[in-house]
Amino acid sequence: MSTTNYIGKPTSRVEGPAKVTGAAKYAAEYNVPDLAYGYVVSSPIAKGKITKIHADEVRAIPGVLQVFSHENVPSLAWFDRSYKDDVAPGGSPFRPLQGAEVKYSQQPVAVVIAETFELARYAASLLRIDYDVAPHDTDLETKRDDGFEPGRGKTGWVPPPKPRGNPNEALKNAVHKVEGEYIHLTQHHNPMEMFASTVEWLGDKKLKIYDKTQGAFNSQQYVTKVFGLSKDDAQVISKYTGGGFGSGLRPQYQLFMAVLASLELKRSVRVSLTRQQMFSFGHRPHTLQYVELGTNADGTLAALHHHALHETSQFEDYTENVVNWSGMLYQCDNVKLTYQLAKLDVYTPQDMRAPGAATGSFALEIAMDEMAYAAGLDPLEFRLRNYAERDQNADKPFSSKKLRECYHEGAAKFGWDKRNPEPRSMRDGNMLVGWGMGGGVWDASIQKCAAKVTLTADGHLNVLSGANDIGTGTYTIITQIAAETLGLPLEAVTFTLGDTTLPEAPLQGGSWTAASVGNAVKETCDKLGEKLLKLAQKMAGSPLKDASYEDVQFVNGQIRLNADPTQAVVIRDVLPASGEKELTVENTMMPNPASQLTHSLHAHNAVFAEVKVDPELGTVHVTRVVNAVAAGRILNPKTARSQVLGSVVWGISMAMMEETVMDHGFGRYMNHNLSEYHVPVCADIHDIEVIFVEEEDDKVNPLGIKGLGEVGLLGVAAAIANAVYHATGKRIRNLPVSIDKLL
Structure with a gap:
């Protein structure tokens, strides 16, 4: 057990310095090699059919690499046609560039890829598209x-x-x-950070994807199912998110377009949406x-x-x-x-x-x-x-x-x-x-959640879980929970999130992140604490020799006896004494349905x-x-x-x-x-x-x-x-x- 050190106390954001100095990078800020840029073309009509896209005129512009539309989307897209994302409602999800039909105003109908963002935007403004317009109904009153x-x-x-x-x-x-x-x-949600995806081409269909999302694993699942990729081929990273409010729960269409372009052009691609296009989904x-x-x-x-x-x-x-x-x-x-x-x-x-x-x-x-x-x-x-x-x-x-x-x-x-x-x-x-x-x-x-914790010989604790932090303070509260559970100073704990190579965590939504990730990390830290106690009991002259986990407290860098806090072992001394360089526990926390x-x-x-x-x-x-x-x-x-x-x-x-x-x-x-x-x-x-x-x-x-x-x-x-x-x-x-x- 531990005594209260950090939980319940006002604590400044541990990621605050990174955000105010610009060290925190968002999806559209990763500078990757050989980067091309995409600009989405949106439909001006609410319902109808595309009859012709005059793409050759735009492709002829120097520096324009490709114009993707329903006319040339390769068959690899929508590899799994039954796929729905984690929060999809009933019905058939909208599939970008999958047909000539226009279903709503501002629907993405093409994406222009060019060597610079400015050129992509200019070329997109020149793209001529012919439509057959059909009657639409957008009035709920009717x-x-x-x-x-x-x-x-x-x-x-x-x-x-x-x-x-x-x-x-x-x-x-x-x-x-x-x-x-x-x-x-x-x-409409209107978070400060607009939606963007930067896809780094690593060769041989291997991608590193920086996505604006509230769930890196949901974006990864979307990409692998749609394009027939393995999870190892599509790493999704979302370390910082500039607000979401729910708009990032579902993968948005810029992710599809950036991955499509990267796979087809075999180079890195970024697709960013405009503020106007932020009104085109959800x-x-x-x-x-x-x-x-x-x-x-x-x-x-x-x-x-x-x-x-x-x-x-x-x-x-x-x-x-x-x-x-x-x-x-x-x-x-x-x-x-x-x-x-x-x-x-x-x-x-x-x-x-x-x-x-x-x-x-x-x-x-x-x-x-x-x-x-x-x-x-x-x-x-x-x-x-x-x-x-x-x-x-x-x-x-x-x-x-x-x-x-x-x-x-x-x-x-x-x-x-x-x-x-x-x-x-x-x-x-x-x-x-x-x-x-x-x-x-x-x-x-509360949702199922996994976490991994590693204590190194110098007394530093690394906490890993693939959760997201959309500005709510997840970085900080998880650091507090881990530090308190193992009695370590806050500065001795590093929490890493937002990466699909980490243990799987749920989407950040529904007010369940603190409970899900927090309890998973607490449970995992407790398991590591039990292992640490066993090593401490093997130390020469250990005062904890006969103690159970319930008999001790982790506080101020020590494992102490509850009955006599003067009887203690310094946590930083345990691993060097045991000859271990580090101690690791990975664990998946399952919600207890009994109380529900x-x-x-x-x-x-x-x-x-x-x-x-x-x-x-x-x-x-x-x-x-x-x-x-x-x-x-x-x-x-x-x-x-x-x-x-x-x-x-x-x-x-x-x-x-x-x-x-x-x-x-x-x-x-x-x-x-x-x-x-x-x-x-x-x-x-x-x-x-x-x-x-x-x-x-x-x-x-x-x-x-x-x-x-x-x-x-x-x-x-x-x-x-x-x-x-x-x-x-x-x-x-x-x-x-x-x-x-x-x-």
């Missing part, structure tokens, strides 16, 4: 009566539970009722939701109905858990949850931070605010009155749940008790002041927001947010706080700014750039307070980790929309909350 219930969804999708109780009868007999439609348009789907609530005379929920309809592509059935959360967040015995998809001529939507839950919680939490007013209750009191002590969806107890404490601690920090409930009753000078709240629930899950069968494993949060609204101009400023989170054991309060701060900023963005606008005449997104797709700047963000509510959970996983990436976003947009209602008396159910909707 599909209200044309939705269908999905069949097999993607991994992680759980169909809504069957109705419980008698929701129709309960709604009819309810004392207070509210109903409403809640809408948000398509939203998005949070445009979603229409209907929520109906009824309460009894005492303000307890009598009935709940939550329905969602969202878009998917013509070729895949993308699914999200949108409505399920409504059946577990509050106590209600009469619940109906329904979910449908509608096929449009768009690319398949993709997981985007807190997929499904961010959408579902925004609708539910605004409806709960409306219901509180209808029942004459304070929104916080209304939630406490309907607090769920048990997960009614699964009919299981929660492994732990500190949401009540989130409500109380968040409200106290915010000063909620000073709130005048009457809309338009609070002012700061001429500004209307509004206070609103919301919250949410997110899965606490008996308990509901979830993290929770409560959000309180203040807005100030100019009554004449309709401008809204989000001036204060308090986010109280119960997410099990917090490994590093510093990086954890940054995670939640980022979530709150995104929640403000979701509430006030983000929408990708489709021109249905052209069937394409019109604001596919960061000048017109609005996200917050520093001037938009004011005071944000993050509270971590203490929560111990011995059932969720050995380290008690629940994950933070998603849960911090939940309820933020709703809390802001509810605050806007409190300030103005105008209920906005269609995000974003914009000036035209208030005036």
Whole structure:
């Protein structure tokens, strides 16, 4: 065992110096020999067929190496036509350059390879392509009566539970009722680092691939299956990722094009996407939701109905858990949850931070605010009155749940008790002041993960696992876990990730990385500690001779007896005394399904927001947010706080700014750039307070980790929309909350 040295303490990022000095390299920054450059050509039409590509004109330009399109993609591509990536939904994945058919606007239809990036871009602008245009349909509003219930969804999708109780009868007999439609348009991820793949040609079909991804192993599997390569022929490296938010879970088309070009031209190739092309794959789907609530005379929920309809592509059935959360967040015995998809001529939507839950919680939490007013209750009191002590969806107890404490601690920090409930009753000078709240629930899950640890004779520990770090702090927390487990200083531990030659780790998504990689590394370090103890017991005069692993502690570079810490062996002395140069353990951690069968494993949060609204101009400023989170054991309060701060900023963005606008005449997104797709700047963000509510959970996983990436976003947009209602008396159910909707 070890005593607490590092876990739970605020620790600066171990990779911070590399990032701020530029030593950290991203996918498009690797300078490899004999590098050519690719530029993707995107379709200007939303649906139809390519009739001719005038590629010879472009190939004649000096320095242009090749133009790849469906006309000349070799047969080696799509070697395994049954292949789907790790997070593919049901249906048939989009296969770039595999036919003349155009399925959505901005579909990649060709890639120009040239000696320089500038030449590739210029040549791509000259490429003439003839199309037969077909009628398209990109308007979800036209599909209200044309939705269908999905069949097999993607991994992680759980169909809504069957109705419980008698929701129709309960709604009819309810004392207070509210109903409403809640809408948000398509939203796009827009991480700072754009997608790129640099493929280094090593000869004889051997490739070293630097990819922008949230899962190096998923990219490797994609490449090997599509091109018929062995794993030894396709090493994928992703040491640093400049944000992903879910957009990097699936391999994107620049990876296919870079590998294709490298194999065909037998040289190194880089393909980078533009900001406009970042809008051509994956998005949070445009979603229409209907929520109906009824309460009894005492303000307890009598009935709940939550329905969602969202878009998917013509070729895949993308699914999200949108409505399920409504059946577990509050106590209600009469619940109906329904979910449908509608096929449009768009690319398949993709997981985007807190997929499904961010959408579902925004609708539910605004409806709960409306219901509180209808029942004459304070929104916080209304939630406490309907607090769920048990997960009614699964009919299981929660492994732990500190949401009540989130409500109380968040409200106290915010000063909620000073709130005048009457809309338009609070002012700061001429500004209307509004206070609103919301919250949410997110899965606490864990995946199979492998790790390898090696202790060298000088006392340095090398930790290896092929995980990714998309900026969440994985480098740092895994270093903390390993250092604490074996009682070593942080500087004596080096964690290496993001390479398919390392032990296999899951995709970084779903808030499961800390739990999966953290517990795998802890378990592997414990196994190494047991081996180290056995060697220490063989040392001359060892005070640990008869001790079991449970009898000792690893701390401050020593193995000590719990009963008498003065009886110790210095870790750096063990290997030299044994004659060993190093000690290595490789191990695969398998999740324990027992707790998943008996308990509901979830993290929770409560959000309180203040807005100030100019009554004449309709401008809204989000001036204060308090986010109280119960997410099990917090490994590093510093990086954890940054995670939640980022979530709150995104929640403000979701509430006030983000929408990708489709021109249905052209069937394409019109604001596919960061000048017109609005996200917050520093001037938009004011005071944000993050509270971590203490929560111990011995059932969720050995380290008690629940994950933070998603849960911090939940309820933020709703809390802001509810605050806007409190300030103005105008209920906005269609995000974003914009000036035209208030005036």
